[in-house]
Every structure is written in C-alpha cells, then in structure tokens.
Amino acid sequence: MEFRQSSKLTGVCYEIRGPVIEQANALEAAGHSILRLNIGNPAPFGFAAPDAVLAGLVARLPEAHGYTDARGILSARHALATYYSERGYIDVDEQAIYLGNGVSELAGMAIQALVDTGDEVLIPSPDYPLWTAVTRFAGGTPVHYLCDESAEWQPDLADLEAKITDRTKAIVVINPNNPTGAVYSPEILQGIAELARRHSLMVFSDEIYDRIVYDGATHHHFGALAPDVLCLTFGGLSKSHRIAGFRAGWLVVSGPRRAARNYLEGLTMLAGMRLCPNALAQHVIEAALTDHTLDELIRPGGRLEAQRTTAWQTLNELPGVSCVKPKGGLYAFPRIDPAVHPIRDDEKFVLDLLLREKIHIVQGTGFNWPRPDHVRIVTLPEAGDLEVAIRRIGRFLDSYQQ
Numbered sequence: 001m002e003f004r005q006s007s008k009l010t011g012v013c014y015e016i017r018g019p020v021i022e023q024a025n026a027l028e029a030a031g032h033s034i035l036r037l038n039i040g041n042p043a044p045f046g047f048a049a050p051d052a053v054l055a056g057l058v059a060r061l062p063e064a065h066g067y068t069d070a071r072g073i074l075s076a077r078h079a080l081a082t083y084y085s086e087r088g089y090i091d092v093d094e095q096a097i098y099l100g101n102g103v104s105e106l107a108g109m110a111i112q113a114l115v116d117t118g119d120e121v122l123i124p125s126p127d128y129p130l131w132t133a134v135t136r137f138a139g140g141t142p143v144h145y146l147c148d149e150s151a152e153w154q155p156d157l158a159d160l161e162a163k164i165t166d167r168t169k170a171i172v173v174i175n176p177n178n179p180t181g182a183v184y185s186p187e188i189l190q191g192i193a194e195l196a197r198r199h200s201l202m203v204f205s206d207e208i209y210d211r212i213v214y215d216g217a218t219h220h221h222f223g224a225l226a227p228d229v230l231c232l233t234f235g236g237l238s239k240s241h242r243i244a245g246f247r248a249g250w251l252v253v254s255g256p257r258r259a260a261r262n263y264l265e266g267l268t269m270l271a272g273m274r275l276c277p278n279a280l281a282q283h284v285i286e287a288a289l290t291d292h293t294l295d296e297l298i299r300p301g302g303r304l305e306a307q308r309t310t311a312w313q314t315l316n317e318l319p320g321v322s323c324v325k326p327k328g329g330l331y332a333f334p335r336i337d338p339a340v341h342p343i344r345d346d347e348k349f350v351l352d353l354l355l356r357e358k359i360h361i362v363q364g365t366g367f368n369w370p371r372p373d374h375v376r377i378v379t380l381p382e383a384g385d386l387e388v389a390i391r392r393i394g395r396f397l398d399s400y401q402q
C-alpha cells in the first residue's frame with residue numbers, strides 16, 4: 001500500500017526549501033556547522049527585530065488571543081491604508097487591504113482566486129519560485145518572461161509582450177527583485193503598465209523588499225505609478241523588520257476595484273477559509289510602519305549595503321564569475337561562465353559544494369532560470385564572513401569537474 005501525493009503537485013517545485021536542504025539539515029545533525037547562504041532569513045545573522053516591534057507585540061498580547069476579522073484587524077489595515085496613500089496610492093482604504101501569514105500565503109490565495117486550468121500567468125525569469133509554484137498548483141501555466149542580465153536584469157518588455165496570449169490573466173512583477181537585486185526603473189514599470197492596460201491584465205507586484213534599496217536607488221511602487229491598472233501590491237515585515245518568523249504580510253488592491261468585485265469576493269472567501277492570519281503578527285504592523293531602524297542598516301556604508309558591496313566585489317574577482325551589482329534585496333545572482341567552469345547540473349553543483357565546503361547556496365535553475373550557469377547567494381552574513389565564504393566557493397569552483 002502506498003499513499004501518493006495528488007496530481008495537482010505534478011510540476012510544482014520550490015527548490016529554496018528543496019532536497020539540498022534535507023542534506024544540509026542532516027549534516028548539521030551530524031555536528032557540522034553549515035553556512036546558510038540559501039535563504040533570506042535575517043534573524044540568524046544578528047539582525048535583531050526592532051525594539052518598537054517587540055514592544056508593540058508585548059503591549060498588544062492581551063488583545064491578540066482570539067480570531068480576528070478574516071482580512072485582518074482594522075487598526076493595521078487602517079495604518080497600511082495611510083502608509084500607501086502617503087506613497088501615492090489613490091483611493092486605498094481598509095477594504096482594499098488583506099493581511100496574511102506572510103506574502104507566501106497571500107500569493108497563493110491571490111493566484112487561486114484568479115486562475116482557471118490552463119490560464120497563463122507571466123512570471124519573470126529568474127523569479128522568486130513561489131510565484132511559479134502557486135500558479136502550477138492552481139492549475140495555471142506559468143509563462144516566464146526574460147529579465148536581461150546585460151541591462152541590469154530589467155525585464156525585457158519585448159519578450160514580455162511576445163508572450164501575451166488570449167489565455168494570459170496576469171503579470172507578476174518582483175521589484176526589488178529576488179534573486180537578481182534589480183530595482184526597476186519607472187520607464188520599465190510604465191511599459192509593463194501599458195501592456196496590462198492594452199491586454200486587460202492584472203498585475204501582482206511583489207514588493208517585499210521595497211525598503212531595502214542601495215546606492216540611493218528609489219523604489220517605485222507599481223500601484224502608485226499606474227493607478228488605473230488593477231494591481232495587487234504585496235508587502236510585509238519579514239525582511240525590512242527582520243521578523244520572518246512572525247509571518248506578517250499584506251496585499252493592497254489598487255486600480256479599478258469595481259471591475260474586480262467578483263474576483264475580490266473570491267479572495268475574501270479564501271481569506272475567510274483560513275479564518276484569519278496570525279493575530280500577534282497583525283498587532284505589530286502598526287508600530288512597525290513607523291519604525292526607522294532599517295535606515296541605519298541600509299544607509300551608505302551601513303551593514304546591509306556594505307555586505308552587498310563586499311559580496312559583489314568578491315564575486316567579480318573570481319575567475320569565470322561575474323555579478324551584476326544588486327541595487328536592492330538580500331541576494332547576489334552571479335553568472336558562472338560555462339566556458340570557464342562547465343556545469344551541466346547546477347543542483348548537483350550546490351550539493352557538492354555543501355558536502356565539501358559546508359556552504360549552502362541555491363542553484364539558478366531553482367529560480368526558473370533556463371540554464372545551469374547562475375547561483376544565488378544571500379548577502380546577510382557580516383562582510384568578512386561573506387568574503388571568506390565567496391573565496392572558498394571560488395576555490396571549490398577552480399577544482400570542480402562535472
């Protein structure tokens with residue numbers, strides 16, 4: 001007798017928590033120390049949660065015992081409506097906001113509510129693979145549009161347009177981008193908005209890294225830039241407030257909400273089916289939105305920006321490795337030149353690296369990148385540790401054969 005997974009899971013992949021992590025856990029259980037450069041989880045790298053958030057949590061504890069409104073507590077949704085209105089969103093009120101157990105839960109709900117079997121969703125390549133996974137799980141077809149490494153990983157609008165069909169329902173935008181670190185220009189975002197208008201598409205804008213930008217770059221919210229396009233903006237506290245484990249996320253609906261009434265009824269029903277998101281995490285949102293401790297971490301020479309710079313410089317010093325400078329987010333996505341280091345199977349490469357060097361990174365194909373010539377490295381460790389780790393990866397590459 002065998003108990004088998006459902007056919008709905010066929011083709012659904014999520015390599016960030018994939019098989020290599022099992023091996024890393026087994027090595028750790030056997031007493032090895034593993035450098036986890038595989039997941040954007042700030043807490044283990046000495047990024048403490050802001051005091052204001054922790055104080056908010058304690059103060060609200062007595063109020064957070066019961067289920068809440070399915071969409072989330074009103075005070076947090078109100079604070080978010082104010083926050084996004086101040087950032088140029090038009091006509092955003094509490095009704096336009098859904099709280100969730102991280103962006104992860106809301107992305108699944110938003111796609112499930114939209115996609116019928118065979119419907120297509122345009123998703124960047126490389127992507128944060130959650131979007132591809134939830135689209136497949138919903139019975140949809142992820143169609144990947146290219147981001148152009150030679151243009152600082154900005155989306156290739158011609159490729160995006162060429163991939164629109166009469167089954168296309170939505171465009172996913174990840175800005176700042178995971179894994180590339182690109183921060184999209186207003187021109188590119190306007191170009192995407194124009195395609196959405198012309199083809200009546202919805203936009204899912206994953207902006208969880210909106211406050212983590214470097215070199216004085218400006219992040220532009222899609223929903224503020226294109227107020228006439230139906231847009232779901234996703235955000236949360238996992239990264240900017242270093243509380244990934246709390247599971248505090250939200251989505252904001254902007255644009256022609258009346259035209260989306262039926263869709264939003266479906267989304268509200270899905271929100272109700274999970275009863276409510278974690279109440280404690282909802283209660284810290286209000287305090288978190290006015291917290292400015294992140295400014296210190298991302299200012300020029302601040303910890304996050306300095307680590308990003310070290311990672312980027314060190315990667316570019318390795319023979320056969322090149323890396324576009326990340327302008328935001330917590331990752332670098334270097335290219336490993338196949339002419340110098342031929343790698344046929346990049347999952348095997350990251351597994352071999354883990355076994356030999358006890359460093360865990362993620363293969364580029366895990367981000368729906370079509371060739372085995374990239375890897376993603378988290379830039380959360382202290383600069384000195386990152387430099388040592390990247391040099392060890394370089395030495396490993398020099399002697400690596402597949």
Ligand code: PLP
Pocket residue numbers: 040101102103104105128130174177178206208235236237238244247248249
């Ligand atoms: N979106 C992107 C682009 C991410 O990188 C991540 C986490 O790494 C998520 C969403 C999920 O975030 P959350 O912790 O809010 O579920």
